[in-house]
Amino acid sequence: MTRVLLAEDQGMMRGALALLLDLEEDMEVVAQVASGDEIVPTALEAGPDVALLDIELPGRSGLDAAAELHERLPSCTVLILTTFGRPGYLRRAMEAGAGGFLVKDGPVEELAGAIRRALAGERVIDPALAAAALSAGPNPLTRRECEVLSAAADGSTVADIAARLHLSGATVRNYLSAAIGKTSTRNRVEAVRAARRNGWL
Amino acid sequence: MTRVLLAEDQGMMRGALALLLDLEEDMEVVAQVASGDEIVPTALEAGPDVALLDIELPGRSGLDAAAELHERLPSCTVLILTTFGRPGYLRRAMEAGAGGFLVKDGPVEELAGAIRRALAGERVIDPALAAAALSAGPNPLTRRECEVLSAAADGSTVADIAARLHLSGATVRNYLSAAIGKTSTRNRVEAVRAARRNGWL
């Protein structure tokens, strides 16, 4: 019997997936969580064979939790299940030791099969997605550039960002300019969108 | 037997919901579509008793389709199922003649019950959401202001927007300024976010 942990914030999606997996003869959902912070503690307690994690969760990111889980509970195979097949997400998932990367498009029928293949040691990845991740290359932005870009996403002014990150306005402007250049965009808004699309934030 | 049409772009969500509803004794999913453009034609062909529609779909909006469906197939009860409980969405759904408005949070167990209550003539709405929609008031933005704001969402410059909408740059700036004022924000990015949050775009 394969014991499954489910991390997904949308209640309806989580419930539907749990019901779906419980219908499988050889699977059993032993824990469900709705936030990223609960993943590791719950997993350590429940000891699942497989963790099916969303990335964009309230609290901690699913990718973060995946990395820690892989280290502290190596017996548990981590599978990422996300809405967006962003190249950077896939890359980070692989670096975090994930056994597979699934997108929420694609038929439900594949889900159980993907879990079984991952348990068998196979790396379950959509080939088209893998190609996109490789062609996109690694994240060219430095940590600071990512932080500044994230802080700019909500329409904050330079002064706002500077205050929030304890920097000078001039420094913030320079980081933004660098990020705009590296993303080949025209302004901070386009830069944020490009970075998001690639999974760099 | 209640015949259900399902409109949802995420394959996994769509499949899981279909499976879930088919498990109910008195329900039967007779059609599934993944884009907004397919809703009305498919519904006219399949003749469902209930249409469960997502709002943010590729192609046409689910709210648009709901309005036309309510007019051309009055025998079909329209239920909106959306990720975001934006006040403006709820308002537009009610104006489109929807029989209910559900958010994808909240437990799956309620779904079938909500459908049955809507079929019985009840208006199924989360009370907290209804209160939020009323307190937020109607959309203060004019049609043009909405269009300009939507066009500005992707980081386009004033010149870009002007070209796209066949307007003068000065006019675009005036509309943006008006939208910024009405949303009590400081710049176009914040205005776009505020308008989106309220479901005005």
Place this chain on the structure above:
DNA sequence: GGCCGACCAGGACGAATGTCACGGCCGGGC
């Protein structure tokens, strides 16, 4: 040691943005 990249900051400059006042046209309501 030299080299490089990330990090931080300042100044100067042109371009874009946001605000305001001012016009005009049209259609609907009183």
Place this chain on the structure above:
DNA sequence: GCCCGGCCGTGACATTCGTCCTGGTCGGCC
């Protein structure tokens, strides 16, 4: 008829944004 609001445009103005150049510190690598 008059008034009002939506629509479209212009010009002027201060502010912000984005670019470029300059400078500095620090740690890692060869």
